[in-house]
Amino acid sequence: MPVGLKELPVLHSVPGVRLGTAAAGIRKQDRRDLVVIECAPGTKTAAVFTKNRFCAAPVIVAREHLAKGAPGALLINTGFANAGTGAPGLEDARACCAALAQRLGCARHEILPFSTGVIGERLPVERVIAGFPACLANLSELGWADAAAGIMTTDTVPKGASRQFTFGGKTVTVTGIAKGAGMIRPDMATMLAFVATDAAVAQSALQAALVAAVNISFNRITVDGDTSTNDACVLLASGRAENPEILIPQGTGYEALAHAVAEVCTELAQAIVRDAEGATKFITIEVNGGASVADCLEVAYTIAHSPLVKTAFFASDPNWGRILAAIGRAPISNLDVNAVTVHLDDVCVVRRGALDPGYAEARGRAAMAKPEITMRVDLGAGAARARVWTSDLSHEYVRINAEYRS
Amino acid sequence: MPVGLKELPVLHSVPGVRLGTAAAGIRKQDRRDLVVIECAPGTKTAAVFTKNRFCAAPVIVAREHLAKGAPGALLINTGFANAGTGAPGLEDARACCAALAQRLGCARHEILPFSTGVIGERLPVERVIAGFPACLANLSELGWADAAAGIMTTDTVPKGASRQFTFGGKTVTVTGIAKGAGMIRPDMATMLAFVATDAAVAQSALQAALVAAVNISFNRITVDGDTSTNDACVLLASGRAENPEILIPQGTGYEALAHAVAEVCTELAQAIVRDAEGATKFITIEVNGGASVADCLEVAYTIAHSPLVKTAFFASDPNWGRILAAIGRAPISNLDVNAVTVHLDDVCVVRRGALDPGYAEARGRAAMAKPEITMRVDLGAGAARARVWTSDLSHEYVRINAEYRS
Numbered sequence: 166m167p168v169g170l171k172e173l174p175v176l177h178s179v180p181g182v183r184l185g186t187a188a189a190g191i192r193k194q195d196r197r198d199l200v201v202i203e204c205a206p207g208t209k210t211a212a213v214f215t216k217n218r219f220c221a222a223p224v225i226v227a228r229e230h231l232a233k234g235a236p237g238a239l240l241i242n243t244g245f246a247n248a249g250t251g252a253p254g255l256e257d258a259r260a261c262c263a264a265l266a267q268r269l270g271c272a273r274h275e276i277l278p279f280s281t282g283v284i285g286e287r288l289p290v291e292r293v294i295a296g297f298p299a300c301l302a303n304l305s306e307l308g309w310a311d312a313a314a315g316i317m318t319t320d321t322v323p324k325g326a327s328r329q330f331t332f333g334g335k336t337v338t339v340t341g342i343a344k345g346a347g348m349i350r351p352d353m354a355t356m357l358a359f360v361a362t363d364a365a366v367a368q369s370a371l372q373a374a375l376v377a378a379v380n381i382s383f384n385r386i387t388v389d390g391d392t393s394t395n396d397a398c399v400l401l402a403s404g405r406a407e408n409p410e411i412l413i414p415q416g417t418g419y420e421a422l423a424h425a426v427a428e429v430c431t432e433l434a435q436a437i438v439r440d441a442e443g444a445t446k447f448i449t450i451e452v453n454g455g456a457s458v459a460d461c462l463e464v465a466y467t468i469a470h471s472p473l474v475k476t477a478f479f480a481s482d483p484n485w486g487r488i489l490a491a492i493g494r495a496p497i498s499n500l501d502v503n504a505v506t507v508h509l510d511d512v513c514v515v516r517r518g519a520l521d522p523g524y525a526e527a528r529g530r531a532a533m534a535k536p537e538i539t540m541r542v543d544l545g546a547g548a549a550r551a552r553v554w555t556s557d558l559s560h561e562y563v564r565i566n567a568e569y570r571s
Numbered sequence: 572m573p574v575g576l577k578e579l580p581v582l583h584s585v586p587g588v589r590l591g592t593a594a595a596g597i598r599k600q601d602r603r604d605l606v607v608i609e610c611a612p613g614t615k616t617a618a619v620f621t622k623n624r625f626c627a628a629p630v631i632v633a634r635e636h637l638a639k640g641a642p643g644a645l646l647i648n649t650g651f652a653n654a655g656t657g658a659p660g661l662e663d664a665r666a667c668c669a670a671l672a673q674r675l676g677c678a679r680h681e682i683l684p685f686s687t688g689v690i691g692e693r694l695p696v697e698r699v700i701a702g703f704p705a706c707l708a709n710l711s712e713l714g715w716a717d718a719a720a721g722i723m724t725t726d727t728v729p730k731g732a733s734r735q736f737t738f739g740g741k742t743v744t745v746t747g748i749a750k751g752a753g754m755i756r757p758d759m760a761t762m763l764a765f766v767a768t769d770a771a772v773a774q775s776a777l778q779a780a781l782v783a784a785v786n787i788s789f790n791r792i793t794v795d796g797d798t799s800t801n802d803a804c805v806l807l808a809s810g811r812a813e814n815p816e817i818l819i820p821q822g823t824g825y826e827a828l829a830h831a832v833a834e835v836c837t838e839l840a841q842a843i844v845r846d847a848e849g850a851t852k853f854i855t856i857e858v859n860g861g862a863s864v865a866d867c868l869e870v871a872y873t874i875a876h877s878p879l880v881k882t883a884f885f886a887s888d889p890n891w892g893r894i895l896a897a898i899g900r901a902p903i904s905n906l907d908v909n910a911v912t913v914h915l916d917d918v919c920v921v922r923r924g925a926l927d928p929g930y931a932e933a934r935g936r937a938a939m940a941k942p943e944i945t946m947r948v949d950l951g952a953g954a955a956r957a958r959v960w961t962s963d964l965s966h967e968y969v970r971i972n973a974e975y976r977s
Binding site for chain 1: 886
């Protein structure tokens with residue numbers, strides 16, 4: 166039961182980008198598990214991949230292919246992550262790309278592969294390839310919602326977001342889909358996001374917009390680590406909006422594009438947390454008053470990763486001792502505990518290092534009982550701030566992750 | 572239900588060290604909650620305290636008092652941690668010390684206070700002081716087992732360990748007790764350990780032996796962080812064994828003492844993990860072949876802290892993808908994933924970065940089903956090694972920590 170997630174919003178088509186989805190029976194029958202995203206000639210591509218050293222075969226191949234030139238299509242399968250599969254896994258990923266390239270009449274390196282699912286088992290290449298005809302038969306600029314469903318694994322709902330803005334008299338669209346039920350299952354190739362725009366934009370500006378967006382969205386949702394073996398986020402730009410080309414990472418056009426990309430990525434990232442395994446709460450942790458953004462992030466992550474804080478959120482228990490203990494062990498170089506103030510929503514719990522004299526347990530409990538909670542920590546050490554989103558730790562989390570392979 | 576913990580072992584008396592225990596009704600009635608450990612004149616003291624910046628009032632006071640000279644008695648209460656209590660908390664701790672000093676006829680700074688229990692509530696000083704007569708009335712060198720019970724909070728069993736060795740024709744004893752149900756509840760003043768020896772030993776050698784022991788014992792058990800607000804470990808040395816005085820941190824006598832202290836601390840630390848909240852497994856994580864001990868520890872901790880790995884242990888699921896994903900995101904500078912080998916007990920699961928060709932799921936499952944499991948990771952990068960102990964993440968963990976204050 167995702168927290169506060171409504172049905173899929175309207176996903177505006179992106180001229181020049183078509184999506185096809187099929188149920189290829191890759192791991193389970195009668196379930197959409199194959200997606201092709203085809204992009205028009207001239208489409209520019211920016212991408213970020215997992216930093217996990219155990220990265221999956223498709224990540225290695227996608228990086229290789231990207232280095233050789235612009236892609237013509239993205240190939241995404243669920244069911245198997247093709248991770249931990251060694252040299253044969255690389256061959257499997259390449260074979261799928263070659264087969265799709267042959268059908269589309271392009272070079273193998275113009276296909277970028279993405280996989281998500283079970284680690285350590287070979288990808289059934291023949292089933293993937295056998296799914297191509299059905300997948301390509303329904304390629305459409307209207308295919309976003311189907312594709313959002315087609316990339317799901319343990320997700321309980323499809324995830325998408327869309328924005329439009331005007332630049333140079335032209336309407337520019339940014340639309341994206343994502344999969345991931347929390348960053349809390351790194352073995353399941355947790356997070357894939359595919360965002361496309363019809364903006365005319367230079368490669369360097371596109372990459373800058375994506376990196377900036379990912380840094381404040383997907384890189385700010387976390388529970389027990391940063392990256393799975395398969396994480397990837399791709400931003401395509403078809404150029405079909407015919408806006409004045411955005412050439413460098415600055416100026417009005419760039420700002421508008423970067424803002425729209427950031428909004429789409431943030432909505433997708435939050436949707437992943439809202440759908441996190443076993444989540445009953447959606448928690449925003451804001452750390453203000455830090456000496457640096459890095460300090461703020463360390464404190465925010467230490468709180469967000471603490472199983473004790475997370476179980477307290479689950480229990481609607483305003484257990485400020487756990488919060489202070491987490492802040493107190495955050496790995497930052499200077500921390501004046503007597504300057505720390507903590508709010509749960511509007512309730513001041515800790516003021517300058519000690520229980521706020523005006524605090525009443527009933528108010529803290531009321532704040533913690535809500536499905537969406539903002540914790541604000543002020544370090545009293547400077548002007549830097551950072552924000553992360555996380556979920557609680559519930560019985561359901563343990564059940565899901567203990568029973569997953571059973 | 573602690574994993575593999577038998578009843579309290581024989582705890583040899585330490586000449587010169589007497590322990591008294593009382594039920595003072597500090598937070599709950601009819602429960603031992605007050606312990607005094609009195610040491611003979613001339614006793615040397617070594618101590619290590621929490622590194623958490625939110626350290627409790629008794630930690631601050633104990634440090635102050637230690638700086639002024641050798642202690643005559645340790646005063647330990649359960650029920651309230653006297654943490655997050657600000658200036659009044661410091662006054663409370665000092666008042667307890669003053670009252671006990673008056674009874675014992677010593678200076679206030681000769682009393683070291685230790686508290687464990689609920690954070691953020693004032694210590695009921697009068698009830699603590701009212702418990703002194705009963706506590707002092709049963710002071711005895713035979714009081715170790717009662718004291719082990721007297722310092723328990725959420726522990727399900729008392730924890731103690733004892734060793735003897737011969738040096739210079741004299742029998743030297745090292746005996747210790749500890750409390751803590753896992754390092755997994757930093758708000759509960761998780762870990763207190765009191766170890767005493769009758770060795771004649773210089774202060775510098777005593778401190779060196781304690782630091783060395785703590786580094787390979789209490790600092791190697793961890794689940795979600797290093798230190799609570801109240802953690803402390805004290806080593807007393809009464810000198811009554813009349814062995815040739817151990818003057819420096821080297822030589823036969825020092826080695827024997829350090830070894831015995833390390834064994835006692837390791838047994839106590841392991842007992843804490845065995846009794847960890849909700850634990851159903853006792854897991855040893857050995858990381859070998861690292862470029863440095865620091866690298867080995869980072870990898871071991873990343874595995875040990877991963878909720879996914881911990882739920883897999885709970886489920887007896889040899890989910891090697893989760894293990895590799897944890898290793899792959901460990902914050903070390905050089906990691907060759909193709910050199911990594913992982914064993915679960917004697918079962919090789921991953922060999923040089925990929926599933927071992929000879930691996931059979933049934934054997935992995937059998938290894939994971941045992942209550943005590945050793946995971947061996949070889950990084951193939953050097954000769955350094957490190958070892959940590961941890962527990963699994965169970966439904967019971969969530970229940971205990973979600974319901975704790977209810």
